Amino acid sequence: MSGPGWLLRVLGGLPKPAKSVPDDDDPVRSVTRDRIGEYLLERDYRFVVDDDGDLTGTWDGNRFWFLLLGEADEIVQVRGRWNRSLPLEQRGAVSLALNDWNRERIWPKAYVREEEGMLALYSEVSADFEPGASDHQLAQVLACGLGTGVQLFTSMDALMPGDDALPPDVPDN
Template structure:
């Protein structure tokens, strides 16, 4: 029988490949605020612990939090809040932009909330690490949360008008 290796395996012509242990394999360990903080420090990131005990810092001007959620702090969430606030009148435009983002991409989850009379835009990437996380898994989630959050805020910055920008239907003076 000839053909691609995967086809031969499916049809029973080749044995399944065996997983060889890698020197990078490590057992998962429980998450903790200290462990997340140690990782951030190892990357040279600056952050503080806020009044709620959460790790937080700014990336490209936007605030990000590293939250441990769940009954045993097994869920790590990287949550970002865009540095801009938008007027309530832009709710429809913001909703369309956020829906487009969520429809076309897996990460981050995007949503908008009303806070103190303005709209605030958030990004979230979460993962459940109930059995624990390896250092590589922790690094991947933090990189994904920060990278895609900053990417989303940058993309929406070009789409959503600033407060000092006149609406498109009014002529410039």
């Protein structure tokens, strides 16, 4: 498991005491994969472009994808997959845990899917940026997707301890 350095990079350092006033120097622009990549590079995150053209990397051993969805790629989605799979027999316990998570928290949306006879847990944070997004708005959604996704998976690690995961194919952030 990596140290807390990535979390400080997500949060941009220590929290500020007061909300900042919107900056006219931060214009609203179309959201693109290049802009998402710039955000990740500015924080020294390691990622790759997969066969579908999506950006993907691992945080604390969990895979995350940065997707553009919708007819005009106007929806930004940060989707995470927990680094472990569980047997189908644990569906009831997993469903209860994820239901508790979704009831008590706004982000991320958490759900379970059956994949190759096992259960896979996912997190999602999505935002519709049809009119575009400022750099600050885009950064806020990306940081939320990563930060809350890692929190979900850390919570699941505590609820359902297991063996260490296999090393990822992309260096961990």
